[in-house]
Amino acid sequence: MFHKKKALSKKVNTEFGDILLTGPVSSNQLSELEIHSQLHAFRPPLKQLEALKEIASLDEGRILIALDQNLIIGYVTFLYPDPIERWSKFQMENLIELGAIEVAKEYRGSHLGSKLIELAVSDPFIENYIIISTEYYWQWDINETKLSVWDYRKIMEKMMNKGGLLPAPTNDPEIMSHPANCLMVRIGQNVTEQDQQLFDKLRFLNE
Template sequence: MLHKKKALTLRMNTDFGTILLKGPVTPEQLDELEIYDQLDAFRPPLQQLEALKEIASLDEGRIIVALKDNNIIGYVTFLYPDPIERWSTFKMKNLIELGAIEIAKDYRGLHLGSKLIELSVRDPFMDNYIIISTEYYWHWDINETKLSVWEYRKIMEKMMNAGGLQPAPTNDPEIMSHPANCLMVRIGKNVKEEDRQLFDKLRFLND
């Protein structure tokens, strides 16, 4: 299933100058980069950079970055679901999770999140995968944006739509715990019918 990761690039001309979107990047490439000090949603920036290197070193791990000069100002990660989560129950080798996406506050409003996700799925090999993203409102920086839960949900959904991810029903207790939470899914055109059916079973475990 896994293949040699061929990097894709996209240049964006913005009011901040040229921003380069690139990936999947290797741990060695990440060693040559610095990380913007506002990328601290999950852990302190330097620790986050180390975490990105760890993901990039995984066979299935994919990191797409947005760069201003030599600085990472945004990123999106793809990797297998956490072994303790329901999404790894069947150990599907073609099920990959959009694990995290973060954009530095100074560079928001440029649609970098959407562009990163769009670039991520431009690799034809991603059509072999079922991509999921679990959206929980308590992970959203609602206080920072001053948006309501539903306004933020609409933004997240639009951003995921850029990569072809659509809301999908599930009986997962965490997602069902709040109506703004959702499971976003993109099923690649090369995914076999038996894997689609297995994923349907996964979405409604014990139903």
């Protein structure tokens, strides 16, 4: 079971005033908050809030949020990989996925995304885990930012780097389907050599 007892929080001074970064938050805590109308990259905001509540209720689910007063303006999610994906094939209890990260467009100049990831990995217990993030260009809001695929990829990579996630090779067909896609990985200091080898096998499955 994924450890989520340690409460993390940090205040960040921005042009909008102090923004509170905090988590992991519970489903009940999320019920008391509002969600910014610009958090719609994956689904409409209110449905996204319901999805966050569902993740927060999972044993392994971890949600960290950025708050402007009572308004969620950003979030990052951690949970086990989807059962239909290769990353859950070996059912590694210490393999967790950074599933989604989103910050409301008007707040993006404050680097809240990278700060949320930094906060998430500041829990020493994270060193027991392998964290992955699967980056697919079709999930990026390129139209809103007007950036090229490659410029957006650089931004995503830089943001993940703040949490210690680095690009790692894999033969996963979805990731290999476009050169901008990538697998980002952070291997905790306490992960055994045996689990690292199992993860290497997972990255290069013989389909």
